[in-house]
Amino acid sequence: MLTATSLTKKTPDGRKILDRADIALEPGKLLALLGPSGSGKTTLMRCLSMLDAPDGGDIQLDSHVYSFPLPAGAEGVESIGPKPWPRVTAVFQQLFLWPHLTLRENCLLPCKDRAAGEAALEELVKQFGMADFIDRFPNETSGGQRQRAAIARALVLNPTYLLLDEITSALDIEQTAKVLQLLELVKAKGIGILLITHHMGFARKAADTVVFIDEGKIVESGPAGILDKPKNKRLKEFMAAVKLA
Amino acid sequence: MTVLDILIKYHDGFLQGLAVTLQLSLIIWIFGMGLGTALGMAGAKYKLEIGLPTRLFSFFLSGIPLLVFLFWLHYPVQAMFNVVIDPFITAAFTLTIVNIVAVADLVRTTVDDFPKQYILAARVCGMDSHKTFWRIQLPIMFRQMLPALLMLQVTMMHTTLFASLISVEEIFRVAQRINASIYKPVEIYTALGVFFLAVSLPINGFALLMKAKFTRNLSES
Known part of the structure; x- marks a missing residue:
């Protein structure tokens, strides 16, 4: 709790x-x-x-x-x-995806175990339908795509x-x-x-x-x-x- | 006599002048960027102790024309202290001071303006401060700063021309002397312009390329 x-x-x-x-x-x-x-x-x-x-x-x-x-x-x-x-992790109204990294790199950078992170991200990419844009930079994606990536970045970390x-x-x-x-x-x-x-x-x-x-x-x-x-x-x-x- | 003829005939003089200009530029660039970056970072961290005095000095310096500053260090200051310093050293010192202050301003502004929310996002993702600095803060700040920094260094190279006015034998002074003996201003100054274009344009072009490649609309992230 x-x-x-x-x-x-x-x-x-x-x-x-x-x-x-x-x-x-x-x-x-x-x-x-x-x-x-x-x-x-x-x-x-x-x-x-x-x-x-x-x-x-x-x-x-x-x-x-x-x-x-x-x-x-x-x-x-x-x-x-x-x-x-x-x-405990959070996603803010303004998503604060790091602009110099692709969405994939955004999701994987905080992972301590890179291999586990990559496996978790692959699953999320499928679930969230992100395959088409996961390797783009934040400024090359729509608001909804960034939103999904921000949630994925939080979930890859396996929060409670x-x-x-x-x-x-x-x-x-x-x-x-x-x-x-x-x-x-x-x-x-x-x-x-x-x-x-x-x-x-x-x-x-x-x-x-x-x-x-x-x-x-x-x-x-x-x-x-x-x-x-x-x-x-x-x-x-x-x-x-x-x-x- | 064509531009090429002049360049061939006086190539020794031009090469010597070019060497002095490049030496002067290298000194200004290396010390200016190194010390300016350190001063800017320190000024952003210790706002009162270092940031404020640096900003005041920068404000003061911005009110003095570069040529006046250079002449002031070359004549009155040396007369006051009863010393004679090589004009090359005086020019290098003066222009380096200007570059240090300009780079420090740029670095301090970039650090101060860094969106803290990116650090917050790193924190809430469990990243430590070391990783946050090296992987988030530094790359973003570097990318934001690089185009302006490169363009500033091109401008600083152009300011080395002022050194000719205190008898430094840099390329502009060499060109003036050759012109005084053969009076071919169109050819000589065209050659000089071509030289500066050849050095400046690639750097400026690279700066613009970096700007287009790296600069992001941070509000979109």
């Missing part, structure tokens, strides 16, 4: 952007994180991936608990426990938890559908997925858990059914706005 308890994050001027957030991600499950713009979704994801250290709270990654804030002088999460990556930040925001409907279908495959591999998304249809269909965040607080969470019968006023307003849109 990847469990965060009472996570808090503040801006340099002291404003809370994450306020005692609790969230749990199980291997093989898909958690959809929803909320309006500026509600703290990306901050929560970055804290959960431990790329940004929270100002308070605990994150338990399987058996190890990382407690925050970091002690004075500590430069990163590596100073308080084993490096959490790539067991995959955190995805609005990865379909720049794609058209058809490309989005393809990427979301791939997530079903990823989930079937036993990988826990946290997906920040605005695709309610996909969240309803595929999410095991839906978490709604507003102003840095988790205001409602539960099975996908909460989207149809929200209890919290903010989630009701949000869903009403989604219907209007």
